[in-house]
Amino acid sequence: MRGGSCTRPQARVNERAAMLTEAHFKNFKLLRDVRLPLGPLNVLVGPNAVGKSTVLEGMHYLLQLAAAKPATLRPGSPFWSKRAVEDLVAKPDATELALEAVLADGRRFGIRAGAAKEEPEPERFHLWFGKEGQETELRLPSGDQEEERLFFRGPREAKLGSVVRLKLHAETLAAEHYSEEEIPGVGHDGEGLASVLQYVQGLRDGTLEAIEHDLATIVPGARRIRALPARLKRRETHRISVDGQDFWTEQSRDVTGARFEVEWEGLGWVPAGQLSEGTLLALGLITVVRFDAPRLVLLDDLDKALHPVAQRKLVAHLRGVLDTTPHLQIVATSHSPFLLDELRVQEVIVMSRAGARGSALRRLDEHPTSQKRGAYLRPGELWSLVDEGWVSEGVG
Known part of the structure; x- marks a missing residue:
């Protein structure tokens, strides 16, 4: 299999170091301040219009930057259209958004983007990569393609741009x-x-x-x-x-x-x-x-058009692929309790609306009764029982 597992111990350590452990969204559409914990397999659930696809969109926007060519990095281009920040920033009051991905070894790759206040002012972009306190930074527009090339060498070597x-x-x-x-x-x-x-x-x-x-x-x-x-x-x-x-x-x-x-x-x-x-x-x-x-697969509607039995077999298949492909991670959305029944409780991320505070999310194993009920309920059954209201409780 191309892109398959490597048997060399050091290679496996490096693969694990390149795994994402968290994604952070700040003022990105419905996601006003959301931290998403990440493992090899992650499935987002919740009602419609709560931001599940927005999570995938934000991760895709950010990680595509790691594969960008310096010559294409001009005002607006990191998000592939003119005045993109204005369309993506949380409404009605935010003027700046931030996206960040955290690797297992502590390195962070992020972007802070500010909308232009008026024409013809350009939108502003501030990027960083590295461990906290040791980050390399880049401000766009920089006017220095060599500076841009050197900055993106780190994210590229970490293969952060290997995303679909x-x-x-x-x-x-x-x-x-x-x-x-x-x-x-x-x-x-x-x-x-x-x-x-x-x-x-x-x-x-x-x-x-x-x-x-x-x-x-x-x-x-x-x-x-x-x-x-x-x-x-x-x-x-x-x-x-x-x-x-x-x-x-x-x-x-x-x-x-x-x-x-x-x-x-x-x-x-x-x-x-x-x-x-x-x-x-x-x-x-x-x-x-x-x-x-790729390193990361972002997938809308994992259960789409599949019979419940086929959904369960698909999860088993993906788990087998993940076991033999140490660099691969999957973040998907679903509405199917049948599919969730084949997951581990910590692989289920529940999303909910938190009123004016946007959307919130928590792993299903954070529910107060998860440990007790998990002894006799599968994750899909537990999700169906507790619903999503508990997710936004205590969100400040």
Whole structure:
């Protein structure tokens, strides 16, 4: 498996040092002052519009910075759009937000961003990395690309930028695909799955077989996977210059891409477009974590479209992958008590609204009756019983 475990003791120590132990959100949308404890597997639960996806969004925004190129770091660009801070800062009164991730060895990577008070003032960014009291700092705009390059060397060496946020869609996962990349990848919505399956099929290194085994474990009846050529129309825009004037024209050309099928017991080979949503979502997630797994996977709706039995098998599969891939961490959202029943109580993070104070969160094992009731209730049952109201009690 690419990106798999390493048997060298020192390498394992380094992998653990690169694990995230906490994320901190300050005035980021609904998250006015929230600290999220992190282990290998973390599942956020709570009612709608409480900030579960906002947690994933904030972590993604921050950690993408670790992979940014110095030349792209200009006012607004750390959050990928002009006046982004103004759109992300907590309403109605906050003018500055902060995001921070803490590594197991105590190093912190964070950003404080201030909204512009008026045009044409730029938004302001202050970044830091290192152990408390020993941080290297960077203010943007700096005007010094060498300073920026030196600052980001630390976060890059810690591989903080190895993060993917997934919000998979069945139709996109099933689509035929063409890639010009030497090594294709699965997009946040599932785009490119066919190209990745075609690539791993050609590797013949056991990755495809591992994906097939995982899928068969989660979805009974699934057997082999095969990628096949697909003729696609690719639209391209070309510039034509006539007498010093530029004109743009669209042209299409035939290219050879990829499609895939799954063999089912008793049915034979079934095209991707005829597979169930649950099968496609499970296959997409499996492929991401089996093929060149990132350090951190952020996943909306872990239980989406899966039967309760399949949800339980998915958790067991992810736990097995985490056990053999020491650098990998997963932060996901869910609404399913069936899925939570397969988790450890400390892996469940409950979110609640705290009125004007925004949102709050606590691990389920922090509930006053967790230890007593945990002796006879599973985490999903405990969550269903205690609800979320207790989370915001005592939040100042």
